[in-house]
Amino acid sequence: MLGRHVARAAVVAAALAWAGSAAAGPKVVSGPGEDPKCFKPWDQKTGYLQWTARKPPFRVALVNGFVGNTWRIQMVQTAKAFAEDPSVKPLIKDFRVVSTGTDAAAQLGAIEDFINQGFDAIITIAVSPTGFDRVIRAANRSDVVLVPFDNVLDTKDVMQVNEDQLEMGRIHGRWILEQAGKSGTILEVRGLPGNSVDRDRHLGFREVLEAPGNSYKIVEVVGNWDDGTAQKAVADALSVHGKFDGMFVQGGTTGAVRALIDAGHPMIPVSGEAENGFRKLIAEKNIKGLSVGQSPGLVAIAMKAALSALQGKVMPQLVSVPIPMESYKTLAAGKNYWPELGDNFFTGNAFPDCGVNLSATEIMAQTKEDKK
Amino acid sequence: MSDLRLRLAQNRGLIGAILMFALLYGLYSVLHPRGGSGPLLVQNANESFALVLAAMAQTLPVLTGGLDLSVGPLMTLVNCLASQVLNGGPADLALGIALCLGAGLLGGFVNGCLVVYGRVQPIVATLASGAVFTGIALLLRPTPGGEIDKDLSFGLTYDLAELAATFGLFDDGKAPWFAPFAGLPTPVLLVVAIVVLVWLPFRASVTGRGCYAVGSSEGAAYMSGIAVDRSRLAAYMLAGLFAATAGLYLALQTGSGNADAPQAAAYTLNSIAAVVIGGTSLFGGSGGVVGSIFGALVLRAISFNFRVFDPGSWLGALADPLLQPFVEGLVLLLAVSLGAARVLRVRNRLHLFG
DSSP states (O other), rough: HHHHHHHHHHHHHHHHHHHTTTOOOOOOOOOOOOOOTTTTSSSTOOEEOOOOHHHHHHHHEEEEEEOHHHHHHHHHHHHHHHSSSSGGGGGGGEEEEEEEOOOOHHHHHHHHHHHHHHHHHEEEEEESSSOOOOHHHHHHHHHHHHEEEEEOOSSSSEEEEEEEHHHHHHHHHHHHHHHHHHHEEEEEEEEEOOHHHHHHHHHHHHHHHHHOOOOOEEEEEEOOTTTHHHHHHHHHHHHHOOOOOOEEESSSSSHHHHHHTTTTOOOOOOOEOOOOOHHHHHHHHHEEEEEEOOTTTHHHHHHHHHHHTOOOOOSSSSEOOOEEEEEEOOOOBBBBBBBSSSTOOOOOOEEEGGTTEEHHHHHHHHHHHOOO | HHHHHHHHHHHHHHHHHHHHHHHHHHHHHSSSTTTTHHHHHHHHHHHHHHHHHHHHHHHHHHHHHOOTTHHHHHHHHHHHHHHHHHHSHHHHHHHHHHHHHHHHHHHHHHHHHHHHHTTHHHHHHHHHHHHHHHHHHHHSSSBBOOOOOOHHHHHHHHHHHHHHHTOOHHHTTGGGGGGGTTTBBBBHHHHHHHIIIHHHHHHHHHHHHHHHHHOOOOOHHHTOOOOHHHHHHHHHHHHHHHHHHHHHHHHHHHHHHHOOOOHHHHHHHHHHHHHTTOOOTTSSSSHHHHHHHHHHHHHHHHHHHHHTTTTTTTHHHOTTTTHHHHHHHHHHHHOOOOOOOOHGGGGSEEEEEE
């Protein structure tokens, strides 16, 4: 029994010793932060972090998880293009990208590896919202700036970058409200069930549409953010309900609109994702469409935030990236959609507030270079 | 002399895997600015542990001529269970660990029963039980999270110094005689301990040798009076135990549980690849757990290298983020083919077992 008590005391001592050694890392400071138009704090409660300033150029790594859908591929290409951007190139001396698959141990290992290699900043899309305590500790111990984006972590200890999914849902809702009037039958095509992004977009959308004064009948189907699934779900909904007055699609919008066209349904207001195919259809079929997206270009904002933090700027702990959107009124071929490119391309890549203007052509150029 | 030659011939797969690992890990260590240093060894060992144990788990059913598609799901199930039970006082923790390992044994027992008594093809039986395990994992942990005792987690996933400090052994790890060992990564020692305390005694036992015999020729094993059913059942149970250890460790490492089905599938597939690289025949009857350990390490070492290649060099071109899965697959194919190449040279297939 005595041994056990001694062991516990040692545990406490070890924990205290560890707390002491973890003093490196960012300081919690008060705002306002650097460039609040680009690095917009998530809400009023968002705290601010500051790292010790150091001299560029920096070594930056991108640790991606799963690779294998267009969004991820475009994200990786955007990151590489951004690292070559004249405004960023002088700040980076070494930029590495690895994709670790869906294996948490491999992703944690890769992040720790780059910390051990002495990298200054690591950008990552976490494969799981939890389980990163260990690498956060390691990063802080070595004063490395770790920036999760897109799939963020349930923690306040690191700087993170994302778009506000709830607000995105509200934007879709407002467009339907504006274009379809205050009543009618609306088709809502949801994303991957069980995912927090799907949940938040849905809640935001419903919040606007179900506000007092509106009387909608909302039909809900599941499209899994996938063109094929969405197309089938919409086709089924059309055969059951006949006619809709508006449609909101979380993802797979090209497929959903194709289902409308195939059924000979009149073109109704559609609010959807930022796929190039959807934007092509808006222009072709004169759809009163709004195209809003979770942009693969988020990676560029995350990199910019990391570089800014490395230079000792005060940064919000959670950065809310402005949501890129275009409506049928603002669409311009070759500027925010590309009729000659494929449907699967995500168009929302420009963030004028952040000075990030990576056009699709730049990203395509990056692809060509890789093929050599 | 001829004894040595025979031993070398029998362990060609194992030796190949060790050489391949030495080559890949050597390259990585040379290119890494802190190659061979303590923290790096700890990190690499941590990253490899779960896959090493999954590969060990996969080896046993393969030795008996079967296959276990539920290795990844069972590991995930135990990972989720661990995130529920691994907290509280020392007694709770001990009970929690026992529960996790027990769950693994039980899972393996179910697989074994399906194969032995249900007479279902192992690949089908474990595909089905794997789906069930994933389902239970989701029930236990619908969203990722959970809490795991931090001391246990720190103690077991760093080096011996941390382990000693956490559990108050050897003057908190500061005893002079302890210094030379203090930098050894705990996960490496855990694997060595499992091999020495579990695998080697099992292989030497009648049941263990029975597994090899069943895999070589079930009919001959039966005619020789070997307890075929018992050997098979033991193989699946031991596989369950190893898979549970993998899941338990993943929970300690991440401090949480996550019922991630794609991750489970990735572990199952990688465990099969590791077994093959390690020289265990997919037809059963030859090979062993130690080979699979190095097979798993080869797999991990391939991806380690992507992190250290200079993007400007020709090696960097191989490490292009979109080419990585392709290059990984290519090296894997090469590794497996090297192991299979000797089939081309034998005059009689029986030599393969000699």
